[in-house]
Amino acid sequence: MGIYDPLFEPLQIKHLTIRNRFLSTSHTPAFCDNGVITERYVRYQAEKAKGGVGLTQFGGATAVAPECSSYYGQINGSTDGVVEGYRRMAAAIHGHGAACTVQLTHGGRRERYDIAGWLPQFSASPFREIVHGAFPAVMEDHDIARVRRCFADSARRVREGDVDGVEISCQGGTLVEQFWSPWMNHRTDGYGGSRANRLRLGLEILESVRSAVGDDFVVGIRMPGDQKVAGGLSQDDCVEIAQAYASSGLIDFVSVVGGQASTVKGEAQIWPSMWVPSAGYLALARAIKHAVQIPIFHATRMADAATAAHAVxxxxxxxxxMTRAFIADPHHVNKLTQDKEHEIRPCVGAGYCVDRVITGHDACCIHNVATGREAHIPQHITPGEQAGKQVVVVGGGPAGLEAARVCARRGHHVVLFEAASRLGGQVVLASRATWRREIIGFTVWLGEELERLGVEIHLNRLADASAVLEQNPDVVVIASGGVPNTGEFPGAEHVTTSWDVLAGVATPTEQVLMYDNSGGHVGLSCADFMASAGSSVELITSDPSFGRELGGTNLGAYMNEVYRHDVVLKTDEAVTAVRRTGNRLTATVSNIYSSHERELTVDQIVGEVGTLPNDELYFELKPRSRNLGELDLDAMTRFEPQRIDTHPQGEFFLYRIGDAWASRNIHASVLDAMRVCKDL
Ligand SMILES: Cc1cc2nc3c(=O)[nH]c(=O)nc-3n(C[C@H](O)[C@H](O)[C@H](O)COP(=O)(O)O)c2cc1C
Ligand code: SF4
Structure with missing residues (x-):
């Protein structure tokens, strides 16, 4: 190991010995059922412990009070019923040798009143937060006393639940930070104005927590190292706050984040995608580390052990x-110790996991579909009893690569055909957009895995039926992706596809009209790509907002970039016709509500309407297959093997996955591949 040795030093915090320095910071994957810890959540956390992590801070944003909703699928820690769940979770984590803490949170205005108790939200001052939209009630003296009691009772439950410690959230736009920050706190009583007054609520909460859990229990805080917003807490302010709290003797560790989460741009900064450089906030942690005498925790885009070892x-x-790194590969640490570093599935900072939670769904890694599905999909695919089949995979995008990987790990002989000169499919295009270059990392890793597993890869090979049949396959997986769609209207043939722009086949011109009717990454990426290359771009969509398929951590980055590059944005409009006007193009643009029309003459019109399946080969092979191309959808949703064999005289089983089936996102494509291939 050598360079990683510093990461394998144990850390002692009071009674607690943490076996190594690998940390999964507090996060909610939204696996609770109405605030209750589920079996799925326990398995998810246990997998990290099994994979070698030292400390896993489960229970991100655990709610402490009746006015807190489980908006992000988090634990409801505000009643005694939670203790049983804590015990189950702690036993599972401890069973694999890791330590654990729970993050107690009062969201303050960072909540919604209309989900659970229909109670108002509370804050230091009555300011509405953009992300959640609540107009909070200003906290009175009895509210402050009640919230202190809520934190104390919640902390007692954590201790009764055999968990090793608590972390009080003073970040991410939550209540304590709302009191700390002059940007959010305009009070004139003893809890506002001077720094000492603004820090008071947090210290009082910690006093209450301490008296509930005792001096020997591990208690820490999570706080910003710089709010990164005008009028907010600067880096110097944050260092002074950390010093004040550490010197109170009430806390045993400080976990440092960068930024705040009260705006969409803030979400893109605090839980950053690849928009923020790797290890971008290390300096914030370092400044606080130098100012206090207690252990410092920090996460943010330290996705590899080399960076983490350097930091320690x-x-x-x-x-x-390395929170998302352990979502992308919960066995990251074990693979380091077993000299299998090359097998570590990389976190590329796509932000799909956290954006799923922000948009009200459960966390999923964009390319590791086993995480969060531990009951159904193993992290490590092993050879099956039927090993030795001949499998042909057509297409080297995410779906085809994953299908080939899984089949090879099942012990089959796999041949993969890819029409392009390199593997990756649409991910290659995505990586050409300005700030998303690192997305290519996971298809590069998949390609390397295929080489290690001995998959026969044929690049520059547009496979036809005879090429497939020559292989005498038992199974054919069609993962040939889609072809770009620009929609149907008179003159659509004049439209340039977003793919041609991103691939460099079409050069962006001076004045461009782009329409995005898919709401995903491609439209905003392409508009940003053209605008940053110097084009004057107007981007329209028939959707009510841009990037409706995206969550804040990606949307905030895109919106920041397109506004920065002066892209003109208009919603609720559709292109209904295009015609040539000399050497330019004129688009008829119609408002989808009023039907009012306007005309726009530009040099180039670029369209993004998802893809249409590239399915010619599939339909050619279908009559010769044993299942006539049919997939058992019930089996897919239950993670069971495909057993359809309606045409036994057929020569092979034929499965169509990913965009070759229907235009969807990367996760859906990879999940198709896994579900179809894991039992072959
Ligand atoms: C799915 C998901 C949910 C998160 N929920 C929380 C949360 O509830 N509380 C919190 O303090 N941070 C939360 N985070 C932020 C992480 O703790 C961490 O700060 C962030 O992922 C950056 O670290 P990383 O780059 O190592 O992943 C969440 C992150 C993810 C990916
Ligand atoms: S979705 Fe992206 S950021 Fe999240 S764990 Fe997977 S690779 Fe990392």
Whole structure:
């Protein structure tokens, strides 16, 4: 191991010995059922412990009070019923040798009143938060006393639940931070104005927590190292806050984040996608580490052990958070110790996991579909009893690569045909957009895995039926992706596809009209790509907003970039016709509500309407297959093997997956591949 040695030093915090410095910071994957810890949640956390992590901070944003909703699918820690769930979780984590804490949170205005108790939200001052939209009630003295009691009772439950410690959330736009920050706190009583007054609520909460759990229990805080917003807490302010709290003797660790989460741009900064550089907030952790004498935790885009080891050995921090790295591969640590570093599935910072939670769904990694599905999909695919089949995979995008990987791990002989000169499919295009280059990392990893597993890869090979049949296959997986769609209207043939722009086949011109009717990454990426290359771009969509398929961590980045590059944005409009006007193009643009029309003459019109399945080969092979191309959808949703064999005289089983089936996102394509292939 060598360079990673600093990460394998144990850390002692009071009674608690943490076996190494690998940390999964507090996060909610939204796996609770109405605030109750589910079996799925326990398995998800246990897998990280099994994979070698030292400390896993489960229970992100655990609710402490009746006015807190489980908006993000988090634990409801405000009643005694939670203790049983804590015990189950702690036993599972401890069973694999890891330590655990729970993050107690009062969201303050960062909640919605209309989900659970229909109670108002509370805050220091009555300011509406953009992300959640609530107009909070200003906290009175009895509210403050009640919230202190809620934190104390919730902390007692954590201790009764055999968990090793608590983290009080003072970040992410939650209540304590709302009191800390002059940007959010305009009070004139003893809890507003001076710094000492603004820090008071947090310290009082910690006093209450301490008296509930005792001096020997591990208690820490999570706080910003810089709010990164005008009028908010600066880096110097945050260092002083950390010093004040550490010197109170009430806390045993500080976990440092960067930014705040009260705006969509803030979400893109605090839980950053690849928009923020790798290890971008390390300096914030270091500044606090140098100012206090207690252990410092920090996570944010330290996705590889080399960066984490550097941070620990240089004394920037004590526990190295690699939260999404352990979502992308919960066995990351074990693979390091077993000299299987090359097998670590990389976190590329796509932000799909956290954006799912932000948009009200459960967390999923964009390319590791086993995470969060531990009961159904193993992290490590092993050879099956039927090993030795001949499998042909057509297409080297995410679906085809994953299908080939899984089939090879099942012990089959796999041949993969890819029409392009490199693997990756649409991900290659996505990586050409300005700030999303790192997305290519996971298809590169998949390609390397295929080489290690001995998959026969044929690049520049547009497979036809005879090429497939020559292989004498037992199974054919069609993952040939889609072809770009520009929609149907008179003159659509004049439209340039977003793919041609991103691939460099079409050069962006001076004045461009682009329409995006898919709401995903491609439209905003392409508009940003053209605008940053110097084009004057107007982007329209027939959707009510841009990027409706995206969550804040990606949307905030895109919106920041397109506004920065002066892209003109208009919703609720559709292109209904295009005609040539000399050497330019004139688009008829119609408002989808009023039907009012306008005309726009530009040099180039670029369209993004998802893809249409590239399915010619599939339909050619279908009559010769044993299942006539049919997939058992019930079996897919139950993660069971495909057993359809309606045409036994057929020569092979034929499965169509990913965009070759229907235009969807990367996760859906990879999940198709896994569900179809894991039992072959
Ligand atoms: C799915 C998901 C949910 C999260 N929920 C929380 C949360 O409830 N509380 C919190 O403090 N941070 C939360 N985070 C932020 C993480 O703790 C961490 O700060 C962030 O992922 C950046 O670290 P990383 O780059 O190592 O992943 C969440 C992150 C993810 C991916
Ligand atoms: S979705 Fe992206 S950011 Fe999240 S764990 Fe997977 S690769 Fe990392």
């Amino acid at each position: 050995s240089e004394g920037y921090l004590d526990m190295a958070g």
